Amino acid sequence: NEVCYERFPGIITIAEESTDWPGVSRPTYLGGLGFGFKWNMGWMHDFLEYMSIDPIYRKYHHGNITFSLLYAFTEHFILVLSHDEVVYGKRSLLSKMPGDEWQKFANLRMFLAWMYGQPGKKLLFMGGEFGQRNEWNHDVQLDWQLLDLPRHDGLRRLVQHLNYVYKNEPALWQLDDIYEGFDWIDFHDADNSVVSFLRKSRDGDFIAFVVNATPVVRYDYRLGIPEPGFYRELINTDGETYGGSNVGNLGGVHSEAREWMGRAHSILIHLPPLATLAFKLEK
Numbered sequence: 001n002e003v004c005y006e007r008f009p010g011i012i013t014i015a016e017e018s019t020d021w022p023g024v025s026r027p028t029y030l031g032g033l034g035f036g037f038k039w040n041m042g043w044m045h046d047f048l049e050y051m052s053i054d055p056i057y058r059k060y061h062h063g064n065i066t067f068s069l070l071y072a073f074t075e076h077f078i079l080v081l082s083h084d085e086v087v088y089g090k091r092s093l094l095s096k097m098p099g100d101e102w103q104k105f106a107n108l109r110m111f112l113a114w115m116y117g118q119p120g121k122k123l124l125f126m127g128g129e130f131g132q133r134n135e136w137n138h139d140v141q142l143d144w145q146l147l148d149l150p151r152h153d154g155l156r157r158l159v160q161h162l163n164y165v166y167k168n169e170p171a172l173w174q175l176d177d178i179y180e181g182f183d184w185i186d187f188h189d190a191d192n193s194v195v196s197f198l199r200k201s202r203d204g205d206f207i208a209f210v211v212n213a214t215p216v217v218r219y220d221y222r223l224g225i226p227e228p229g230f231y232r233e234l235i236n237t238d239g240e241t242y243g244g245s246n247v248g249n250l251g252g253v254h255s256e257a258r259e260w261m262g263r264a265h266s267i268l269i270h271l272p273p274l275a276t277l278a279f280k281l282e283k
Contacts, residue, residue: 154243224261
């Protein structure tokens with residue numbers, strides 16, 4: 001790795017490693033293996049298992065969605081949803097999701113936006129961005145005709161928007177590898193299967209993510225936030241344009257001077273069913 005990076009500046013080397021070997025992406029002069037990035041297999045396993053569970057039972061598996069943050073900054077991680085997970089009887093991402101047709105799409109939209117909010121770079125294998133139904137087959141092309149169907153095209157629209165937000169918000173990638181780039185708001189609400197967290201940039205910007213992993217609408221859910229002001233709704237995976245039920249917060253909410261979750265200010269929001277929301281303070 002050291003020789004490769006020296007001779008070919010700008011390249012990236014990525015390790016797929018599942019034995020928990022330490023220092024895979026640590027520089028060789030610090031005793032590491034010198035890879036640029038490492039696949040986060042633990043995140044992938046825990047989250048795919050969680051997403052496959054009927055939402056009524058997810059509260060009993062809350063640790064699946066919090067554990068990966070204990071080691072998220074020990075390597076330069078890539079969050080992977082690779083070809084390995086959609087072949088040999090493992091089913092496509094959409095087919096892994098529980099529930100009826102509407103819930104499957106809602107679950108997948110929620111999951112992908114959640115992934116974009118988590119620390120770590122992103123890898124999404126082709127077909128996952130529009131809800132390929134069949135497993136990957138290297139002998140045939142993807143089922144592009146599915147894009148003629150509203151729910152599949154809605155999922156594509158969401159991924160397009162996620163890419164746009166990701167590109168334009170340094171808080172989502174600038175401090176991926178250090179603790180300063182992430183802060184839990186609340187990870188204790190297992191009964192409602194709700195988690196919330198902050199992503200931060202170097203210049204002090206932050207984005208608040210809230211995930212509601214059940215099909216129950218949570219009206220007037222109070223969320224602690226760091227600063228007062230108007231919080232614009234950047235992402236809502238339940239938006240009608242994506243195929244959702246269009247429950248939301250009318251573009252954003254004003255904060256209140258009410259302490260909540262250990263923070264001096266809070267916002268009162270509606271959490272759509274099986275959805276991920278993201279809010280940014282307008283300055």
